[in-house]
Amino acid sequence: MCDVSGKLVAWMDGELTENEAADVEQHVRDCSGCRNRVEAYGEVSRLVVTYCDAAAATRPRRKLPRWVPALAGAVALAALLVFIFRPTVVKPMPIVARAADRAPASVPEAGSTPIKVKAKTVHRRHEGVTRRNPNTDWAFADPAFQIVIPAEAMFAPGALPEGTFFRADLSMASDGSVQGLRLLQ
Amino acid sequence: MSGDSLPFPLPFQKFAADSCEATTLYHELRKPLLRYLSGLGLSADDAQDAVQDAFLRLHKHLVAGGSQENIRGWLFRVVHNDARNRQQSYDRRFGQSFDPDFDLISAGATPEQAVIEKEKLRRLGNAMRSLSNAEQECLLLRAGGLRYREIAEVLDISTSTVGETVERAIRKLAEKCNV
Numbered sequence: 001m002c003d004v005s006g007k008l009v010a011w012m013d014g015e016l017t018e019n020e021a022a023d024v025e026q027h028v029r030d031c032s033g034c035r036n037r038v039e040a041y042g043e044v045s046r047l048v049v050t051y052c053d054a055a056a057a058t059r060p061r062r063k064l065p066r067w068v069p070a071l072a073g074a075v076a077l078a079a080l081l082v083f084i085f086r087p088t089v090v091k092p093m094p095i096v097a098r099a100a101d102r103a104p105a106s107v108p109e110a111g112s113t114p115i116k117v118k119a120k121t122v123h124r125r126h127e128g129v130t131r132r133n134p135n136t137d138w139a140f141a142d143p144a145f146q147i148v149i150p151a152e153a154m155f156a157p158g159a160l161p162e163g164t165f166f167r168a169d170l171s172m173a174s175d176g177s178v179q180g181l182r183l184l185q
Numbered sequence: 186m187s188g189d190s191l192p193f194p195l196p197f198q199k200f201a202a203d204s205c206e207a208t209t210l211y212h213e214l215r216k217p218l219l220r221y222l223s224g225l226g227l228s229a230d231d232a233q234d235a236v237q238d239a240f241l242r243l244h245k246h247l248v249a250g251g252s253q254e255n256i257r258g259w260l261f262r263v264v265h266n267d268a269r270n271r272q273q274s275y276d277r278r279f280g281q282s283f284d285p286d287f288d289l290i291s292a293g294a295t296p297e298q299a300v301i302e303k304e305k306l307r308r309l310g311n312a313m314r315s316l317s318n319a320e321q322e323c324l325l326l327r328a329g330g331l332r333y334r335e336i337a338e339v340l341d342i343s344t345s346t347v348g349e350t351v352e353r354a355i356r357k358l359a360e361k362c363n364v
């Protein structure tokens with residue numbers, strides 16, 4: 001490596017003093033190795049400028065930021081969970097109205113429109129009316145069902161003649177539960 | 186935005202005798218500034234934004250009565266600092282810098298010449314990435330047309346250090362690119 005080899009680029013860039021530049025110029029004229037270096041350095045300098053110009057003219061194909069796929073996955077998972085575990089709406093059991101003519105108890109047909117018990121019936125107990133006899137006065141002024149109970153269900157076998165049954169009025173609460181039962185004579 | 190026209194009127198009444206000189210300054214420095222920023226790895230859009238921001242800051246600097254000496258070095262220093270901030274943000278967002286599209290600069294060359302030139306540029310790009318930050322910055326500021334003294338001011342190092350760094354960087358690139 002020649003002594004002036006560390007000044008070749010500065011010489012090419014015109015950064016040396018007049019005396020230094022004259023020395024380097026003389027050396028380059030005589031040294032084929034340094035002439036080749038000067039040529040190579042000039043080519044590298046040209047390539048650097050070309051490289052930067054190409055970069056300045058390039059519109060990058062931007063990659064998605066790293067958090068985008070993670071966010072998309074989280075949203076998809078949340079949507080899936082909501083779909084699977086979506087809250088179910090609990091519909092209150094329809095309260096079937098009492099048959100107008102006190103017909104025997106019957107199961108309402110599927111698809112038939114349930115008729116709500118009149119508010120009068122449901123809220124009567126909360127209206128502050130003084131009851132003379134709570135055991136007989138509740139709700140049975142307007143029972144929902146009339147049912148038939150076989151005697152075998154209430155008494156030991158043989159206690160009553162076979163085929164004996166009892167009829168009873170059944171009153172329903174607003175939530176569909178049995179509110180009361182009264183045997184009919 | 187093409188970036189060929191001034192984004193705002195520069196207050197160069199003190200600095201320049203007329204608006205033509207201000208426009209000349211913008212046209213003279215815009216491309217070297219873009220070249221420097223792109224060489225550092227900024228996208229073309231970010232480089233354009235950085236240059237616009239630099240001239241906006243120059244406008245405010247001059248309106249506020251700032252120094253009018255070495256405006257060129259002042260602009261390069263501004264975009265240099267801006268580039269570092271943008272580059273960190275860019276790396277965080279996109280993981281890595283992009284590769285230039287060398288097809289853009291091969292127009293007019295024969296297919297064989299274009300292939301050879303692209304291969305040289307590809308090797309140069311790889312070699313550039315192996316340089317230290319200081320070597321890259323000195324090299325790119327030199328490619329932007331700055332004198333060693335101006336580079337020293339931008340990077341806040343001595344002029345002799347700039348000379349040594351540029352020499353070393355060019356020698357490394359020549360060896361790695363085998364030119």
